[in-house]
Amino acid sequence: MPSVTAIRSMAGSESVTMLTAYDAPTARLVEEAGIDIILVGDSMGNAALGYESTLPVTVDEMASHTEAVARATEEALVVADMPFLSFGVEQAESVRNCGRMLKEAGAGAVKLESGPHTVDLTERLVQLGIPVMAHLGLTPQRVNELGGYTRQGTTEKAAEEILDLAHAHEDAGAFSLVLEHVPANLAAHVTDELDIPTIGIGAGPDCDGQVLVFHDAVGLSESPPPFATAFGNVREELQHALDGYVEAVESGTFPAEEHSHVEDALDELY
Ligand code: KIV
Numbered sequence: 671m672p673s674v675t676a677i678r679s680m681a682g683s684e685s686v687t688m689l690t691a692y693d694a695p696t697a698r699l700v701e702e703a704g705i706d707i708i709l710v711g712d713s714m715g716n717a718a719l720g721y722e723s724t725l726p727v728t729v730d731e732m733a734s735h736t737e738a739v740a741r742a743t744e745e746a747l748v749v750a751d752m753p754f755l756s757f758g759v760e761q762a763e764s765v766r767n768c769g770r771m772l773k774e775a776g777a778g779a780v781k782l783e784s785g786p787h788t789v790d791l792t793e794r795l796v797q798l799g800i801p802v803m804a805h806l807g808l809t810p811q812r813v814n815e816l817g818g819y820t821r822q823g824t825t826e827k828a829a830e831e832i833l834d835l836a837h838a839h840e841d842a843g844a845f846s847l848v849l850e851h852v853p854a855n856l857a858a859h860v861t862d863e864l865d866i867p868t869i870g871i872g873a874g875p876d877c878d879g880q881v882l883v884f885h886d887a888v889g890l891s892e893s894p895p896p897f898a899t900a901f902g903n904v905r906e907e908l909q910h911a912l913d914g915y916v917e918a919v920e921s922g923t924f925p926a927e928e929h930s931h932v933e934d935a936l937d938e939l940y
């Protein structure tokens with residue numbers, strides 16, 4: 671997989687491509703598309719596990735799905751997203767939870783929804799050899815505090831805060847920064863200011879890279895966020911296939927002769 675050093679060096683020159691995956695076959699497809707970074711996002715909570723938000727996702731779930739993705743991935747950098755309250759409560763516990771994603775699950779880095787509380791933690795993790803991707807702007811784990819999945823950094827004060835935190839996390843050693851649902855001009859400014867690559871989602875065209883949730887990108891989500899674009903219509907394709915299966919079984923056209931094997935030895939008996 672590309673090292674975090676290789677990703678870091680893409681800032682300002684090459685576009686970083688990142689997409690989520692939560693299982694092995696999806697990771698294989700994403701990797702075949704030549705994606706640089708596969709994020710095992712806690713968006714898995716909504717996209718794959720049936721939760722209403724990302725908050726219930728556990729460290730065990732994240733480790734298990736990261737393992738599945740890492741087993742299927744050879745080229746891309748696998749980043750494990752740290753779930754709600756798996757970090758930030760207590761440093762020793764945070765470090766162990768993050769370390770587990772590398773030591774047991776096969777990730778190459780972790781992502782932390784960042785804030786003033788993750789600056790020291792980021793520095794500690796990097797010192798220990800656990801690369802950190804920072805994440806500012808809309809941080810969905812704070813949905814209850816924010817009052818919804820609303821755009822962030824829309825006032826001068828809020829924008830300054832994001833810029834300051836971006837610098838603080840770069841200084842703490844983060845190798846890249848996700849900017850989610852912030853004004854495009856703020857994202858462009860942060861991208862200009864930082865040496866590490868910014869990876870945007872709902873943050874305009876001027877970040878160093880882009881990330882989307884797999885289900886949104888392929889047209890599988892029922893209610894994608896307003897800033898996502900579907901590059902396919904997988905949901906319709908799946909529905910078409912499933913309707914076809916049901917119809918074929920009900921009408922008796924499946925299984926057909928070519929799917930059935932008659933055993934000659936039983937011919938006399940039955
Ligand atoms: O969980 C996730 O998929 C994410 C990306 C949208 C950045 O955090």
Ligand code: NA
Nearest residue numbers: 711712713751
């Ligand atoms: Na996430």
